[in-house]
Amino acid sequence: MSIYDKSSLVLIPSGTKTSKVYSQKPTNGDGDFDFTRSTAATRIAANGNIEKETGNLLLQSNSFDTTWVTANASVTGGQSGYDGSSDAWLLQNNAGFTTTANVRQNLSLGSSVRSFSVYAKQGNVDWMRILMYDGSIPHQCWFNLTDGSTANASDIIDSKSTSVGGGWYRCEILANTNIESTNIYPTSVAGSSFSDNGGNILIQDAQLEQGLVARDYIETTTTALYGGITDNVPRLDYTDSSCPALLLEPQRTNVLTNSEYVGGMTLQNISATANATTSPEGVGNAYEVEPTGTGFKTIGNFVSVTANLTYTISFFYKNVDHKNIGFYDNNTSGSEIQINVQDNTFTLGSNVINGNVEDYGNGWYRAYATFAASSGTLANYLIFRNDSNSGSYTATGSSIYVYGFQVESGSYKTSYIPTYGTSVTRNADSCLGAGNASTFNSTEGVLYWEGSFDSTSTTAGAIALIGANSNRVQFYNSGSNVVALITPNGSTSFTATTSGSVDITSNHKYAVKWSLNDFALWVDGVKIATDTSGATFNNDALTELRFSDFGANYLYANVKQVLTFNTALSDAELATLTTI
Numbered sequence: 001m002s003i004y005d006k007s008s009l010v011l012i013p014s015g016t017k018t019s020k021v022y023s024q025k026p027t028n029g030d031g032d033f034d035f036t037r038s039t040a041a042t043r044i045a046a047n048g049n050i051e052k053e054t055g056n057l058l059l060q061s062n063s064f065d066t067t068w069v070t071a072n073a074s075v076t077g078g079q080s081g082y083d084g085s086s087d088a089w090l091l092q093n094n095a096g097f098t099t100t101a102n103v104r105q106n107l108s109l110g111s112s113v114r115s116f117s118v119y120a121k122q123g124n125v126d127w128m129r130i131l132m133y134d135g136s137i138p139h140q141c142w143f144n145l146t147d148g149s150t151a152n153a154s155d156i157i158d159s160k161s162t163s164v165g166g167g168w169y170r171c172e173i174l175a176n177t178n179i180e181s182t183n184i185y186p187t188s189v190a191g192s193s194f195s196d197n198g199g200n201i202l203i204q205d206a207q208l209e210q211g212l213v214a215r216d217y218i219e220t221t222t223t224a225l226y227g228g229i230t231d232n233v234p235r236l237d238y239t240d241s242s243c244p245a246l247l248l249e250p251q252r253t254n255v256l257t258n259s260e261y262v263g264g265m266t267l268q269n270i271s272a273t274a275n276a277t278t279s280p281e282g283v284g285n286a287y288e289v290e291p292t293g294t295g296f297k298t299i300g301n302f303v304s305v306t307a308n309l310t311y312t313i314s315f316f317y318k319n320v321d322h323k324n325i326g327f328y329d330n331n332t333s334g335s336e337i338q339i340n341v342q343d344n345t346f347t348l349g350s351n352v353i354n355g356n357v358e359d360y361g362n363g364w365y366r367a368y369a370t371f372a373a374s375s376g377t378l379a380n381y382l383i384f385r386n387d388s389n390s391g392s393y394t395a396t397g398s399s400i401y402v403y404g405f406q407v408e409s410g411s412y413k414t415s416y417i418p419t420y421g422t423s424v425t426r427n428a429d430s431c432l433g434a435g436n437a438s439t440f441n442s443t444e445g446v447l448y449w450e451g452s453f454d455s456t457s458t459t460a461g462a463i464a465l466i467g468a469n470s471n472r473v474q475f476y477n478s479g480s481n482v483v484a485l486i487t488p489n490g491s492t493s494f495t496a497t498t499s500g501s502v503d504i505t506s507n508h509k510y511a512v513k514w515s516l517n518d519f520a521l522w523v524d525g526v527k528i529a530t531d532t533s534g535a536t537f538n539n540d541a542l543t544e545l546r547f548s549d550f551g552a553n554y555l556y557a558n559v560k561q562v563l564t565f566n567t568a569l570s571d572a573e574l575a576t577l578t579t580i
Helices: 571-578
Strands: 007-011 033-036 054-056 069-071 073-079 088-093 102-122 127-133 138-144 150-154 158-165 168-187 200-210 225-227 245-248 252-254 266-268 270-277 286-291 298-304 310-319 324-329 337-340 345-348 354-361 364-372 377-385 400-409 424-426 430-432 445-453 462-466 472-477 482-487 494-497 508-515 518-523 526-531 544-546 557-565
Touching: 054 200, 069 073, 073 102, 088 102, 088 168, 102 127, 127 200, 138 158, 138 168, 150 158, 158 270, 168 200, 266 270, 270 298, 298 400, 310 324, 310 377, 324 364, 337 354, 337 364, 345 354, 364 400, 377 400, 430 544, 445 462, 445 472, 445 571, 462 557, 472 508, 482 508, 482 518, 494 508, 494 518, 494 526, 508 571, 518 571, 526 571
Parallel strands: none
Antiparallel strands: 007 557, 033 430, 054 225, 069 102, 073 088, 088 200, 102 168, 102 200, 127 138, 127 168, 138 150, 158 168, 245 557, 252 400, 252 424, 266 298, 270 286, 286 400, 298 377, 310 364, 310 400, 324 337, 324 377, 337 345, 354 364, 445 508, 445 557, 462 472, 462 544, 472 482, 482 494, 508 518, 518 526
């Protein structure tokens, strides 16, 4: 029999659904956790890419005869599609060359960076015009459905056509605008809105979404639909290894209003090319930024903050052929992280509380710096420095890729929060409610967990077995240490601390044992503390395992394992259980 066979509850994060984290034991579901986070979020998926919420804002996205409106046109379903289905539509001009013909969906959406895409194939005319209309300006492009080329783009960030076989193309435009409608036209030539009477093309699967690039198609009916890490979806994060950890984070706000749209930032002697390469998301939405002209070469963001509060700034980069950059708050002296992007070494400014450069794979790194803002405006700059890192870069012809800028109030960086026109808040993760009185043995047992706290902040929470009358067995973050605490009926029987012996922001294995006159704390195979006196709990005093204490002191950590045992394990068993 293994030690795991003796456990009463086992959580090795692997199975989740919206609002639920599944345990492996007990098998009747009593050990499952209730999860809440009333906003979307991001994580590192098993493939190593950042996964975020995705969605299709259109209604009836492939039913062009429903919420879509035709003008001088007809739509006929049942056509052979790009995916082997019969779900495509024939869009046909029924009015002749003197009148535009289109199908459109009327919307009312505020300003944001969005992608509008549709699959299309040549009919008896060669061109298609698609646009996002803001009430006065058409943000538009023409697509040649014979070869996928584009022409006559106006008021857009970018356009793209991707062949998907069989003469079909996925055609996409990208714009930063409010939207009153999305429109599709069959046309005879580029730059024209007209075709002869009966002029037609095939269309299928339209999508309108936040961000700089079209992602996997999401079919909608009467409501917009979302996928990925949506509201109340627990995050199994693969940042550190091939095995996931349950990621639990506090509420944070990215106060930057456009975290990925570099073209909308303040550029000084910088050329910015949208969708230049694959980002840490695994899609082609990263910018290439290249110095031009003379003078300082910077990318700037300006946001209102609270003076003297602590903020963390971060962004992702991948080098092309440059050497040195700096990332800093221009209003706060000594707030800079200087980075050699060739070898990813860095230097922190005198007022940086903490900072680092972290490897995200595929040549991508995330740099961050934490400091106290000196004024109510944070002037967040990325600057190109010369090869000696002694001043501004004066040459041209070198570049880097960038993605995902973030400014958040807090003493450490958290997971990426994308924004597309307004600041975005990711609410706190909460994971509670596992087990009941029959799951745990209150008179003796072991609480074990493996993981790492997000920070040395005392707000980073607790993991606890609790019951009525302040009964608890818990680990909590006391700042730079982890404390084990056992309190039957509110009276402390055992308390022990790691006392700086471990870095609590790194992965460790912790176990606390309780039995009448027999208490112990184990960390990484070592017995840290013991007590051979003290009372334990009455029967059925412990009724719930939760990632918090009795209050709102929620656990913010990466949780790799949690187990409870209904017997006080031997020293040999505890050594085996906690050895890294």
